[in-house]
Structure formats: C-alpha cells, structure tokens
Amino acid sequence: MKKQLTLLSMLFLMLSLLSCNHFSDEKLTDGKNLFNKHWQFVKQNNGITIEKVIGEDKVIHWEDISFPHSANIEPLVIKGDQWQGTCFYKKQFFVPKKYSHKHLALYFEGAMQVATVYLNGSEIHQNKGGYLPFYIDISKHVIAGERNSIVVQLNNEDNPQVPPGKALKDLDFNIYGGIYRNVWLIVKEPVHITNPLEVDHVAGGGVFVSYQNVSKSSAEVNVKTDIINESLSGKHVYVMAELHDGDTVVSKNSSEVIQTETHTTQILNTNLQVNAPKLWSPSSPYLYTLRVKLFADDEEVDSESYQVGIRSIDITSEEGFKLNGEYLQLRGTNRHQEYPYIGYALSDNANYRDAYKIKKAGFNMVRLSHYPQSQSFLNACDELGILVMNAIPGWQYFGDSLFQENAYKDIRKMIRVDRNHPSVILWEASLNESPMTHEFMEKAHSIVHDEYPYNKVFSCGWINYAYDVFIPARQHAKPPFYWNNYKGEKPLFIAEYGDWEYYAQNAGFNQKAFKDLTDDERNSRQQRGDGQKRLAQQALNYQEAHNSNLQGDAFGDANWLMYDYNRGYAPDIETSGIMDIFRLPKFSYYFYQSQADIDSTSESEFSQPMVFISNYYNDPSFLKVKVYSNCDEIELKVNGNSFARQKPDNDRNSTHLEHPPYTFLLPAFTPGKLEAIGYVKGKIAAKDIRQTPEQAYGLKLWIDESGKPLQRGNDDIVFAYAAVVDTSGTILPLAENSIRFSVGGDAQIIGANPTNAEAGIATVLLKVESTAEMIHLKALSDGLTENELLINLE
Known part of the structure; x- marks a missing residue:
C-alpha cells in the first residue's frame, strides 16, 4: 500500500510539473525543427506582468496552444x-548536452507586432514589425543538458513608429495579435550557411x-552562399x-576552396549551367530542387534545399511585361491574408488554398496588399504559377524618421527573405497611398537594387x-x-481598380441605362446575400473597369479585391471581394475565371x-441571363428547348476582353431549368x-479543400459549409435558415454556431487537432x- 501511494505521489508530481511548466519533450535534430507545439498563452490582465510570467507565478491561468495562434x-x-493589447507566450524545452557547442537559433515567421523575447529569465531580443520574420541566435543563452524556458511578450497596440504605423481606428485593414505563423528552432554546426536574417549583409545572408x-x-x-565560422579554429571550406x-x-x-578564420563570414559563389531548362511560367510553373552543401x-x-524556378523577366514602357522573352498581360487581384474569427492565424495549407482559389479564378498575378505575406503563400504561388x-x-x-528607418529595414528584410521565389517579379518598396518624400522614395528604390544587385529587378x-x-x-x-492616356516614361501597372471609383467617385458608369440605380445598387461592395441583381452589377463594374484598363498601355491590372475583409476604421466588412470572407464566390468570380x-x-x-450562368432563375423580374465562358459559342436552353445559340457580346464593355460574356x-x-452549353x-x-429552386428539404454539407486535403498534425483549418437545398439538391439562394454544426473527433468548430445561412449557405x-484520424461533421x-460528413485525414 505504501509503495502504491509513493508511485501515485510521483505520478502526481510529474503531472503537476508538466501542467505547471508545460514542458516539451520533443526531440531536436540537426537542421530546422518545427517549434509550434506545446506552448502556453495568456493575455495581460488582472495584474499579470512580465515579472510574474518569468517567475512562473502559479496564479496565472495559462491556455495550452500551438502555432499558428490568434x-x-x-x-x-x-x-x-478589434482586440489590442499585450499577451504572453511561454514554453519549456530540453536541449541535449551534445548540442552545447552547436549554433542554436529561433526563427519566428510572424508575430504581431512588437515582440520581446526572454530566455531563462533574461531579455535577449526585441523585434518591431508584425509582417516579416526575425531570427534570434540563442547559442549563448541556452543551457545544454537542462530545461530552458522561453517567454515572448507580444503587443499589437498602435505604434506610430512600426509600419504600417497608422492607428487601427483609421486603418483600412486589421492588425491581428498573436504569433500567427510558424516558429522554428534551428540547430547547426558552428560552421554553417547563415540564415538570410542572421547576418546583416547587403545582398547577402x-x-x-x-x-x-x-x-x-x-x-x-x-x-x-553566405557562410559563417563560429568554431574555435580556421577551416578550409567550399x-x-x-x-x-x-x-x-x-x-x-x-565553389573554390577558401580558408575562413574563426568568427568570420565569407561569400562562396557557384555557377550552374543548365541545358534545355524547363522554364517557369504561370502556364508551366516548373520547379527544380536546388541543394547547397557546405564542406569544412x-x-x-550543413546543407540547404530550395524549390527554384528558372525564368527571366523584363518590363519596359514600350513592350510591357515579358516573361522568358515573351509578352504576357498580367491579370491580377489583391489579397488580404485574414480569415474570419482567427485573423491572420492561417495554417500553411489554408494559405495554399487561398492561392489555389486565386489561380482557379483565372488570375495569373496577385498583389500582396499591403504587407509581406507568409512563405507558405509564396510557396503556393511558386507551385501553382x-x-x-x-x-x-x-x-x-x-x-517620423524612426518610422522611415523601420520601413527601410522592412524593404531589406522582405527582399532577403523572398528573393528566391520565382513568382516574385515586383518589389513594392512604397508606402501605399502615403505622402512619401522624394528622399524616402529615392532611398527605398536604391535599397531594392542594393539588395538585389542584378539586371531586370524592378x-x-x-x-x-x-x-x-x-x-x-x-x-x-x-x-x-x-490611365488610358498615360504618357509617362515608366511602365504602368494599375494596382487597384473596380471598387473606389464606383463607391465614392460613383463615376464608373456614364451610360444612361444605369441612371436609376441607387448608390447601393451601383457600387462594387456587395454581399453574397444582397441578391442576384446587385451581384450582377458588381460583376459588370469589374468587367467595365477591366475592359477600360485594357484600352491603355498598362501591362496589367489587379482588381480590388479577391476576398472580403474587416477594416479597423469601419463598422462593416469591406465587401468588394469577388469571393466573400468565407471564400464563397460571387458572380464576379466567374467573370474573371472566364x-x-x-x-x-x-x-x-x-x-x-x-461556363457559368449568373442568374438564380428564381425571379420573374430578372430576365437577363448573362453567361460567363471562355468558349467560342454558347447555346442557352430553357426547359430543354433551345432558346438561342450565339457568339460573345460586342458592346462597349467588351471591346478589349479576352472572352466577353454572353447576354x-x-x-x-x-x-x-436553364442550361448553357459551351462550344x-x-x-x-x-x-x-440553373434549376428553379423548390421548397427547402434538407442540408448539403461539404468542406473547402481547394487542392489540399485536410491534414492532421499541423493545426490545419478549413471552411465547412452547409447549404439549404430542395429535393433535387438545388441551393435556395434566398434561404436564411439557422443552422447548427457539430463535430465528432479531435477537431473544433470556430465561429458563430448556430449561424444563419447567407444566400442559402452557412459557414x-x-x-x-494533431491526433485526429477521422472527423464526423x-x-x-x-x-x-x-446531413453528416465523414472526413478521413492524411
């Protein structure tokens, strides 16, 4: 009995230690270790201070979390x-004794927005800026053979010296708090290939x-290749x-073999000749694997691997944009990286799915508005083209001057981190719609060319x-x-269009046919639930603006925008997206796809x-049937009878389109039943x-995987949709039923639940979670x- 009590006491003590310290027993290996699991989180409230956090005050009620986290x-x-304030993250981890002479570092991909990092009770680093990574050498702070404690104090309150700098209440997007991208613990030999942010080398790292x-x-x-020798002796390296x-x-x-002395850095150059290369392009986004090995x-x-795409670009005012020597008109969109409810805390797969939808929508280009976005999103752009x-x-x-210096640092960081992506062709080293001085713009432009000192960098x-x-x-x-009469010397790209000119200037339409439209009906800010007449108007706005842009000398344009989003300064969602905030398409999505x-x-x-019919076919007063298609001809059938077969429209809004719609x-x-057949x-x-919907009967249930099946083990997250349907499966576009979701298995539902359907669909x-193998939704x-859905996880 006494022995049993002793064992129970030991077990209780171990569980208590794990609970109090949230110790991570994950095994470290040489190279990059994903460091997302076994963290704890608390917001600063009720007298919680950094001193209490570091002192492991037992009164603090920590929440167990993993990254990405909002x-x-x-x-x-x-x-x-939106919530603004200070919060804390902490984690305990063990570093084996054998790593006592290794180079150890922490790499945060994104933490919003002022992060102060403590290791074993001492402050070791502060980073200002929430949209770019930062690197911390912890070799001298880690105690090998023992448990180590890391604490991150994070603040996302207004900070006029940290870009974007503008107070949230006046900002056109939201600065969501949290460590919302991956964290890595890096283990390397003293002689190693540096991280791009480890050393402050212009055009290096x-x-x-x-x-x-x-x-x-x-x-x-x-x-x-930028290398460093942190060993105690000189080395011959290549x-x-x-x-x-x-x-x-x-x-x-x-490369050549060189002698590198202790505590010095060197640059080693290697040139590879490739015969008959498979060139990277949007239509053929071929990626090679580059492996770089360091010998001492x-x-x-040490070694590093990268996915690279061989391609050449050129941009001139005379010939526009050329990729691999051939002219390409850019058809683009803008993207904010937010999801509903969780802000920026998207899984890597969720970022891929966003890129997939952009490609699926018919775009060959995206502008990252208005900040650098995650490596997983850029990797997806590389892969998808x-x-x-x-x-x-x-x-x-x-x-002020401190803000400007931080903006210069952002340019350098952005290029050092993202320069190897074949997808990146333009560097917006500009503060969007901000009254920059000539001095600032000159220096910002110069930094781009300093950090990327090769031809054809823009x-x-x-x-x-x-x-x-x-x-x-x-x-x-x-x-x-x-901009159709633009006569400037610089190449022109229209970075935003389709929203503001219809919303505020209200000048997009000058046709008398639209004189009776109200402001709400005329503008491009339309929710999916606003009805087919207004969704059709939004699509027409984009069609008119895009067609107009093509009449000038711009080598491309990017509509505003891909996805609806929240704004700091406004009490509503900005709804000029061609998909809503839940990534459900509006009619305009299909215009671009066509x-x-x-x-x-x-x-x-x-x-x-x-082929897409932009009509629900449920309203006797809405008799215009517009069909978006990239086919040569469309035949429209009504209840099985051919109504007409015709070529695309030839009106003032279709003169320069690749594929005008059919009206x-x-x-x-x-x-x-309406049926559109493309030839x-x-x-x-x-x-x-399109089938006229009948009486509501049941629910249709699905998840949005968009090229990436739902995965366990990486905090993956997807949209789950439930649609109100009739007996034939037709969605009722006017349905607003309250729908409740439930889930069985190692998963959770985030968002209002129950929630009302919008245009027939609730989301x-x-x-x-990490251990899930099957989910019952x-x-x-x-x-x-x-309805129910069984999801088997990879």
Missing part, C-alpha cells in the same frame, strides 16, 4: 473594436539564387550546389517618381479615360473550358445548369433533413 477570436464583423542568359536552350544559375529535376541531377558544381575540412557540415507583387507594410501614413510605387514601375490605382486618375484561355494541350484544371434576354419567366470549334466543351471554420436545421 491572440483573440474576433466576431465575424469586428465593427472597429543565406543562399541567393539568380539567373543569367536564360533561354529555351540554356541558362546560368548563380548561387551565392560549397557544392546541385540542381535536381526529380531524382536526376541536371547540373552540379563546386572536407566534411559536410501565380506572379507576385510583394509589398512592405504601409497605408496612408508617413511617419521596384514599384504608387507615386510616379524614383521607382522602376508606376503602380497607381485606377481611381487616382479621373473618368472617363482614367478570362483565362483554354489550353487544349494541358491537363491542368486551371486552363479548361468553363440573353428572356421574353418571359418559365420555372424549370469550342463546334464541339461541346462545357455546361452549366463555420473547422480546425483539426454534422449540420442540423429545424424542419430540414440533417
């Missing part, structure tokens, strides 16, 4: 009252990949670079000064021509024939059907047949 679950519509003499027959891949095409090494070369005294001591305009944080604010800014490319919004000019050409030689799902005017409304070269290529977020609504 400091606050917000309501769907934040109404200008880590591995820098660039390309010269790129053609279909050959290309040169230049690999510049780098070997290998370019892999799958399992095949297509090129391999080594003939022993391999989406060109990127990268941007430093900024919007309608130009601060800075851009919204003011026509200093930068390589001029990127105004459409509304920065006046109707009716906007502008992507069909590639008959490709099996890619992004270049196939498509059919029905003489009367006959309930039943390519006389053969049926795609169809769409929540579904988050998967169910949706219920009074008077309707319930």
Whole structure:
C-alpha cells in the first residue's frame, strides 16, 4: 500500500510539473525543427506582468496552444473594436548536452507586432514589425543538458513608429495579435550557411539564387552562399550546389576552396549551367530542387534545399511585361491574408488554398496588399504559377524618421527573405497611398537594387517618381479615360481598380441605362446575400473597369479585391471581394475565371473550358441571363428547348476582353431549368445548369479543400459549409435558415454556431487537432433533413 501511494505521489508530481511548466519533450535534430507545439498563452490582465510570467507565478491561468495562434477570436464583423493589447507566450524545452557547442537559433515567421523575447529569465531580443520574420541566435543563452524556458511578450497596440504605423481606428485593414505563423528552432554546426536574417549583409545572408542568359536552350544559375565560422579554429571550406529535376541531377558544381578564420563570414559563389531548362511560367510553373552543401575540412557540415524556378523577366514602357522573352498581360487581384474569427492565424495549407482559389479564378498575378505575406503563400504561388507583387507594410501614413528607418529595414528584410521565389517579379518598396518624400522614395528604390544587385529587378510605387514601375490605382486618375492616356516614361501597372471609383467617385458608369440605380445598387461592395441583381452589377463594374484598363498601355491590372475583409476604421466588412470572407464566390468570380484561355494541350484544371450562368432563375423580374465562358459559342436552353445559340457580346464593355460574356434576354419567366452549353470549334466543351429552386428539404454539407486535403498534425483549418437545398439538391439562394454544426473527433468548430445561412449557405471554420484520424461533421436545421460528413485525414 505504501509503495502504491509513493508511485501515485510521483505520478502526481510529474503531472503537476508538466501542467505547471508545460514542458516539451520533443526531440531536436540537426537542421530546422518545427517549434509550434506545446506552448502556453495568456493575455495581460488582472495584474499579470512580465515579472510574474518569468517567475512562473502559479496564479496565472495559462491556455495550452500551438502555432499558428490568434491572440483573440474576433466576431465575424469586428465593427472597429478589434482586440489590442499585450499577451504572453511561454514554453519549456530540453536541449541535449551534445548540442552545447552547436549554433542554436529561433526563427519566428510572424508575430504581431512588437515582440520581446526572454530566455531563462533574461531579455535577449526585441523585434518591431508584425509582417516579416526575425531570427534570434540563442547559442549563448541556452543551457545544454537542462530545461530552458522561453517567454515572448507580444503587443499589437498602435505604434506610430512600426509600419504600417497608422492607428487601427483609421486603418483600412486589421492588425491581428498573436504569433500567427510558424516558429522554428534551428540547430547547426558552428560552421554553417547563415540564415538570410542572421547576418546583416547587403545582398547577402543565406543562399541567393539568380539567373543569367536564360533561354529555351540554356541558362546560368548563380548561387551565392553566405557562410559563417563560429568554431574555435580556421577551416578550409567550399560549397557544392546541385540542381535536381526529380531524382536526376541536371547540373552540379563546386565553389573554390577558401580558408575562413574563426568568427568570420565569407561569400562562396557557384555557377550552374543548365541545358534545355524547363522554364517557369504561370502556364508551366516548373520547379527544380536546388541543394547547397557546405564542406569544412572536407566534411559536410550543413546543407540547404530550395524549390527554384528558372525564368527571366523584363518590363519596359514600350513592350510591357515579358516573361522568358515573351509578352504576357498580367491579370491580377489583391489579397488580404485574414480569415474570419482567427485573423491572420492561417495554417500553411489554408494559405495554399487561398492561392489555389486565386489561380482557379483565372488570375495569373496577385498583389500582396499591403504587407509581406507568409512563405507558405509564396510557396503556393511558386507551385501553382501565380506572379507576385510583394509589398512592405504601409497605408496612408508617413511617419517620423524612426518610422522611415523601420520601413527601410522592412524593404531589406522582405527582399532577403523572398528573393528566391520565382513568382516574385515586383518589389513594392512604397508606402501605399502615403505622402512619401522624394528622399524616402529615392532611398527605398536604391535599397531594392542594393539588395538585389542584378539586371531586370524592378521596384514599384504608387507615386510616379524614383521607382522602376508606376503602380497607381485606377481611381487616382479621373473618368472617363482614367490611365488610358498615360504618357509617362515608366511602365504602368494599375494596382487597384473596380471598387473606389464606383463607391465614392460613383463615376464608373456614364451610360444612361444605369441612371436609376441607387448608390447601393451601383457600387462594387456587395454581399453574397444582397441578391442576384446587385451581384450582377458588381460583376459588370469589374468587367467595365477591366475592359477600360485594357484600352491603355498598362501591362496589367489587379482588381480590388479577391476576398472580403474587416477594416479597423469601419463598422462593416469591406465587401468588394469577388469571393466573400468565407471564400464563397460571387458572380464576379466567374467573370474573371472566364478570362483565362483554354489550353487544349494541358491537363491542368486551371486552363479548361468553363461556363457559368449568373442568374438564380428564381425571379420573374430578372430576365437577363448573362453567361460567363471562355468558349467560342454558347447555346442557352430553357426547359430543354433551345432558346438561342450565339457568339460573345460586342458592346462597349467588351471591346478589349479576352472572352466577353454572353447576354440573353428572356421574353418571359418559365420555372424549370436553364442550361448553357459551351462550344469550342463546334464541339461541346462545357455546361452549366440553373434549376428553379423548390421548397427547402434538407442540408448539403461539404468542406473547402481547394487542392489540399485536410491534414492532421499541423493545426490545419478549413471552411465547412452547409447549404439549404430542395429535393433535387438545388441551393435556395434566398434561404436564411439557422443552422447548427457539430463535430465528432479531435477537431473544433470556430465561429458563430448556430449561424444563419447567407444566400442559402452557412459557414463555420473547422480546425483539426494533431491526433485526429477521422472527423464526423454534422449540420442540423429545424424542419430540414440533417446531413453528416465523414472526413478521413492524411
């Protein structure tokens, strides 16, 4: 009995220690260790101070969390009252004794926005800025062979010296608190390849990949590797670079062998010749694997791997944008990185799904508005073939000298972190819509070229000064021509269009046919639940503006915007997205999808024939049937009878479109079925059907995986949808039923629950925990047949 009590006491003590200290027993290995699990979190309240946190005050009630993490679950519509304040994260971890002479570092991909880091009770680092990573060498602070305690004090309150700098109540987006991207613990030998942010080297740090003499027959891949010797003696070092095409090494070369002394850095250059390279482009986003190995005294001591794409770009005012020597018109959008409820705390897979939807919508380009976004999103752009305009944080604010210095640092960080992505073609080293001085713009432009000192590198800014490319919004000019009469020397890209000119200037339409529209009906800010007439108007706004942009010399444009989002200064959601905040499409989504050409030689799902009927076929007064398609002809059938077969529209809003829509005017409304059949070269290529909805019967349930199946083990998160349907499965577009979701398995529902359907569909977020293997999702609504979904996880 006494022995049993002793064992129980020991067990209780161990559990208490684990509970109090939240000790992580995860095994460290050489290289990058994902450090997202086994953290604890608390907001600063009830007298909680950093001293109490470091002193492990037992009164503090910690929440067990993992990254990515939002400091606050917000309501769907934040109404200008987003949480701001100080919070704390802590974690205990063990460093084996054998790592006592290793280089150890922490790498935070994103923490909003002033982070003060403590290790074993001492402050070791402070980072200002929430949109870019930071690197902390902890080698001298870690106690090998013992438990170590890390604490991060994080504050996302207004800070006029940290870009974007503007107070949240006046800002056009939200600065959500939390450590919302991945955290890594890096273990390396004293002689190693540096991280891009480990050393403050202009155009240095880590591995820098660039390309010269790129053609279909050959290309040169230049690999510049920044190394450091933190050992106690000098070393003979060299780098070997290998370019892999799958399992095949297509090129391999080594740098010269050099002597590096203790506590010094060196740059090693390696050039690779590639014959018949597979060039990266939006239509063929081919990626090679580059492996860089570092040898010290003939022993391999470090290695890094990257996905790289061989391509060349050029931008001129005379010929526009050229990719691999061929002209390409950019058709783009803008993206904010927020989700409802959780703010910026998206899983890597969720970021991929956002990129997938952009590609699926027919875009070949995205502007990161108005800040750098995650590596997982850029990796997805590389993989899917989406060109990127990268941007430093900024919007309608130009601060003091400290603010400006921090903005310069952001430019350097952005380029050092993102320079190897083949998708990135433009560097927006400009504070969006902010009254920058000439001195600031000159220096910002200069920093871009200092950090990327090769030909065909392009800075851009919204003011026509200093930068390589001029990127105004459409509304920065006046109707009716906007930028179509632009005669400047710089290449022109229209970075925003389709919203403000219809919302505030209200000048988009000058046709008499639209004189009776109210302001709400006329503008581009439309919710999915606002009805098909207003959704059709939003799509027409974008069509008119995009068609107008194509009449000038701009080499591309980016609509405002892809997804609806919350704003600090406004009590409502900004709804000019072509998808809503839940990533459900509006009619305008399909207009853009129709502008992507069909590639008959490709099996890619992004270049196939498509047809979409932008009419619910439920309203006798809405007899205009507009069909979006990239096909040659459309035949419209009403209840099985052919109504018309015709070519695309030829009106003032379609003159320069790749694929104008098709407009059919029905003489009367006959309930039943509309069918649009798309023909390519006389053969049926795609169809769409719209069925008049009948009485509500049940629920249809699905999740949005968008190219990435829901995964366990990485805090993956997806949208779960429940639609009100009739007996034939047709969604009732006017349904607003209250729907409750429930989940079985290691998962949780985030968001209002129950929640009302909007335009027939209710949405929540579904988050998967690490141990889940199967999830049982169910949706219920009074008077309707319930539905359930079994999800097997990878």
